[in-house]
Amino acid sequence: MSTSYTVDVIAGDGIGPEVVPAAIACVDRLAELHGFAVDWRERDWGSEHHRRHGAMMPEDGLEQLRTGDAIFLGAVGAPDIPDHVTLWGLLIPIRRAFRQYVNLRPVKSLPGRPGPELDMLIVRENVEGEYSEIGGRYGQGTPDEAAIQEAVFTRRGIERVTRFAAERALERSGTIVSATKSNGIIHTMPFWDEVVAEVAADAGVRVDSVLIDALAARFVLAPASIDVVVASNLFGDILSDLGAAIAGSIGIAPSANLNPEREFPSLFEPVHGSAPDIAGRGVANPFAAIWSAAMMLEHLGETDAAAALERACFGALADGVATADLGGEATTAEFTQAVLGRLSDM
Template identity: 65%
Template structure:
């Protein structure tokens, strides 16, 4: 983390409303920070700088607690986080994550050692990924200029289960078995979340499966989603196969409102949708525990991008937007809207990082956003 990282503030948390109180009585949100790997260490401090400005404008504080976990921790200790890591994270109101992954460490270690345990221990069963075209960010797809959809991805079961294994390793008969696990509870709660979200938007839920080829789990998904949405006023359900969905998302990206999908399909489609919107570098996500019994986690969709790490050219929009989603979840919608309006204004003015066809570095872009949020220009 850079020198811009705010100091840790001690606060007492009320889990029911996500608000803490400091000794002066001001409201403070207690946030765990895991910058992680690669460009995460560049875009997380950039986002924190802007989120602090938004908080100051709206009369609350953000108490950041940095955890230096990730691939460096793995190289030193053989694990992505310490044994009590999840217990320590549970004390916070939210988790702000950068990126995880390094070329010299298998993804099975980096993801299953940090990201996935957090999602599952804290029952973050909704992965929420808004996708829309932003000002000044051209889409490579014709007709996507008004694209505005949300992907609700089931986040803790489905195809990403731990059930399975490998047998006869190294032998001609070697085999790998991976079981997908779908539960009525898991499907029902994510479908209900999607329906509630759609009711406040344009009223369309698109459920994505592959029930013509995957004969047990996908028809079960279809049945439970249909039962969950039956009789909900103002909400329409359409079902589409994932291969047809991939094509239609490119051909008619404005035809969708809320897309609900399994862990694997939601993961793939959200990357595709982000690319259609102009760049995966601007895409945010929220790993939500809607009941708020546990902290939720907020992160950009992009990875650690080791090929550009340390060059100062990383796009901070995905991290900024994830931070805005975090503020909204913590009960600060006005501050969240200010953050989004600030980076949209900067993009509209033509300040863009190289992945968007511009020449601005991370610092230049962040400084421009910070000025919109009230930061005084640096003296020359």
């Protein structure tokens, strides 16, 4: 009897409805080849839902998602709705309600692209840190207007994300690079450094603690020297986009929002955003969405299918099939067909 998974699909905004079907087609092909099944539950949530109902998702949206095995998200964001409304109305509530405290973002060299050899994992703390809700605005519209935003770092939060990073490092180089700014941020960053060092010592991995500005320069000048990075919410967000850009394009960056204990569904998404400037033209790069789907399959336990999908995605690029952001002329559909063709040949 084949295994069946229930996956909630939120195609979302912009190019999301273009790249998500590409990833679904690849997963469905692999399901046929590897003997499992996926029940896709389509959710028409996002900016259009906000325009109609004043909210990015229904009031019981989290309860609807809770019964699934995973969530697959395309993109969130629209020019006519402020970014903090779209993000805090959908993605961030999902991350926090389902304790998806690890945001895992791999960065690898792309076939046929110039540049250094890359193979790094960025482990971003995903539910606290600089992205807290604590704070407010004072004196709006007056000369004395002020905004206060509090960063929240808990021992538990730092420990668990560092432990996840250390486990990945033990499978690889045995070293984690910790992003910090303890010379300038006097309370939270020294606390981060202390807890990271404690967890790493207990796990038996080395720590290379690097100030964020120096680490950003190292990403550019010596990215091959970096293996597993552990970083706070803000630092991890910035570094992962920088890593993707160094590899060739933000359009190739995948991510997994993980609840490692598997008490709740995890969420998988490309991190290129909704890209409204190219939406509807059929030229969006589905690479990141397909790679994110491979990460989802790995999380679900379909490791052979996940490896096959990643090989096919990179293999299509090696064959010279590339979208415009990577210097090619392929459409979204053409790149997808190239990946599907390689899957059928495996």
